[in-house]
Amino acid sequence: MTQPRIVNRPLFTPSLRVLREAPAERVLQLAPTASLLDVISAVIGDPDTALRVLAEFPTLLDLHRASPAELRRIHGLGPRRLTALKAALELGRRTVGVAVGERPQVRTPSDAARLLLPEMNLLDQEQLRVVLLDTRHRVIAIPTIYVGNVGSSILRTAEVFREAIRQNAPAIIVVHNHPSGDASPSPEDVSVTRLIIDAGKLLDIDVLDHLILPGNGQQTFVSLKDNGLAFG
DSSP: OOOOOOOOOOOOOOOOOOOOSOHHHHHHHHGGGSOHHHHHHHHHTOHHHHHHHHHHSOSHHHHHHOOHHHHHTSTTOOHHHHHHHHHHHHHHHHHTTOOTTOOOBOOSHHHHHHHHHHHHTTOSSOEEEEEEEOTTOBEEEOOEEEESOOOTTTOOHHHHHHHHHHTTOSEEEEEEEOTTSOOOOOHHHHHHHHHHHHHHHHHTOEEEEEEEEOOTTOOOOEETTTTTSSOO
16 A cells, blocks of 8 residues: 655754844844744743743744743743733634635645644644635635544534535545544544545536645644545
C-alpha cells in the first residue's frame, strides 16, 4: 500500500533576544519576518515580560494551551496584559488563511488543511468538520459535525450532508483530526469515507477529499484521495 503523503510545514520558532527598541515599530517594519518575541512585546507593551512569557511557553502552541491561571503567575503579566495577549491569540486563530472581505478558494488539499490546521491541531478531542464549497470551490462555511470518536458505528451520513444541503453546497471536503499525533488513516477512516462518498453520489454532492490532521501542534496532514484510499 502506498505510504500516506505527509506535508510538513514549519512551526513558529521564537527568538529569545532581549529587545530594547519599541517592539510595535519593529512589527510594523518587519511584518511577517518579525520574531515571536517582537509580536508579543508589541501586544503587551513590555519586552522583558514578553521574554518571561516565552521562557515559560516557548511556542504558539504552548501559549494557546496555557490557562489564564498559568499565565498570571508570570511576573509583569497583569490582567490588562493577559487579556490583550489572549485576545491577540484568539484573533489570530480566527483569521488564519482568510483574506479580509474574501472567501478563501480551495484549489488543493493543502489549501483546505491550511484553513483548519491552526485551530484543529490544538484540539484535545477528535472532531469531524465539513468544508462546504460553492461551484468555484470557495468556502461557504465549515460546520463541526461530530465531537468525540468519529467512527462508522456513530456516523450518520445525513448529519454530514445536512448543512451542505441547507446551504446548497455542490461540493464538500471532510476533515477530522487525530489528537494522538499520528495522522495515519485507520481502516475505519477509510470505510467511513466510502460511506460518505456513496451518500454524496446519491445527493449529487461531490466529496472532493477527506483530510486527517495529526494534532499536537504538528503542521502536517494526510489526504485520503492523494493516497488512493476510498476514492477508487
